[in-house]
Amino acid sequence: MAEELLEQFATPIVPTEPVIEFRGVSKTYPSGTHALEDVNIRINKGDFVFVVGSSGAGKSTFMKLIMREEKANTGTIMVNGFNLTKMPRKQVPMLRRTMGIVFQDFRLIPTMNVFDNVAFAMYVVGESGREVRREVTDALSKVGLGEKARCMPMQLSGGEQQRVGLARALVNSPDLIIADEPTGNVDPNMSYEIVNLLTEINKRGTTVLMVTHDHNLVRDFKHRVIMLDEGRIVADNAAGGAE
């Protein structure tokens, strides 16, 4: 069944630059859990990919490997030109500066206002004051929160908080956005708004990789879908819209 699906929805080999490439990647945790087994995948520049699968399917490990929070036991992983299997630890920050991460729980600092929460992502990579002001204002207007720059996170709705998280992921102009269930804590209407925003960002050339459990979103947005089950890729639907 899985093989049939793979054959049916196999990603066509296109001569575009890969942003993420897994070759024969396996990951087993010290506890003995086989999280991923022989994963081969290629995500090209400008792709929008949904990663789906049940709990324990290996989605989190898949994302952690891309962010280099975990290291693969076997195989090769290339992300934004970095070879993650050979990369020394001190180069990890450089890899992460090429990607923007959106968390399910927003991860906003409650003592900072919206502007400062977004600016924080620029300060920590050593950007200067004037540039920070310009880029933060720009990122906030992209997510439609230009008017709420001085609000505290607690004054915003779940959807708005996630848009701040999205602005923070965008502010350093990354090549790749990794969104780990960004709609998990927002209502259905807001979920569509978040994915719409991500689609807009994707149209401007940024690759988006989004983990989700929301079948409706996957069905309604016609993006590529990678399905994981028991640590293996069981489906890779380039046309999207179905699981």
Place this chain on the structure above:
Amino acid sequence: MKLSSMRYLIKEGFKGAWANRLMSLASIGVLVACMVVIGLAILISENVTMAIGNLEKQNVVMVYMKDYNWALYGDTESEEPESAESTESAENTENTESVDDTSSENAEDTVDENGIKQTDYVIHNEEEAAALCDKISALSNVESVEYISREAGLETVKENMLDGQEEYFTFLDDQYGNPLSDAAKVTMKEMSLFDETIKQIEDIEGVGSIQSYGGLAEKIDAIKQGIYVAGFWIIAILIVISLVIVSNTIRVTMYNRKLEISIMKAVGATDTFVRIPFVIEGVIIGLISALVSEGLIYFCYRVATEKIEVMLGSVVAFGEVAVYLLLVFVAIGIFAGALGSAFMIGKYLKHEGSEFTAI
């Protein structure tokens, strides 16, 4: 690193110290206690050093002569007069007493009621004592010699006694006779030649013993060495305690700021960048502790010296050691603050902090 980044990190360090002010205050309290103990050890050591210096500057020594009382009360067993001495003293006796040879020899051999023969001691009379003083005066490093007869010595002892106590010495004198030996108060020119001159005086015939503060200075110096060794270990232990205290405070701050650290790691902050605000926070705690300790030590020392000065005569002025103490405190503060926090954040980043997706 850009100036704006540095400004941001310093601001974050202050924010951390303020946000976590209760723990910061507790750390400052413990650090201040450690620093005050260290400061007191330094001040005691400085005062002992000064006291030794003062003693060593005493260029006056008392030379006690080998007279009758020296033979009677002194420790003469190890210093039996040599045959040459006997001859010399015999000659002196001959000159001064102007008696015939036979009677002189008889007098030398006569043992008195105390079992002392004339040959048992060297200085028999004031003339011989004066001659000894002249020999000491002739030494190049000797500025002056004052002869103090045993009687004058006893008078001085009595004068220095408290009211009523001099009667005891009068009683002793009346009952048993003056126990003191004739002495010479010798003032030296150069303290650098102190030991050499003492040796020259010791070599002069008729010199029984020399009382100087050199021996006392040596003993106090040994105490000073003891204070140094004990002080070193106390300071070492206190520094370790300071490190642990600062580490724990930073640990609390770090867990309070787990969210920020996870975001920093996610957006690509380097470990150094994540570390700096915590190190700055540790240094702030250390510096505040140093300043408080300096003030506290100043106050305590002023109160203590008002009492001690009466007993010791003089103490080291706080102004002389103030800068040195402050530098020591600042050094300890920065060391404990920076190292304690760097160690803790390093440990955190290596373990829990490396996983930013699950906080």
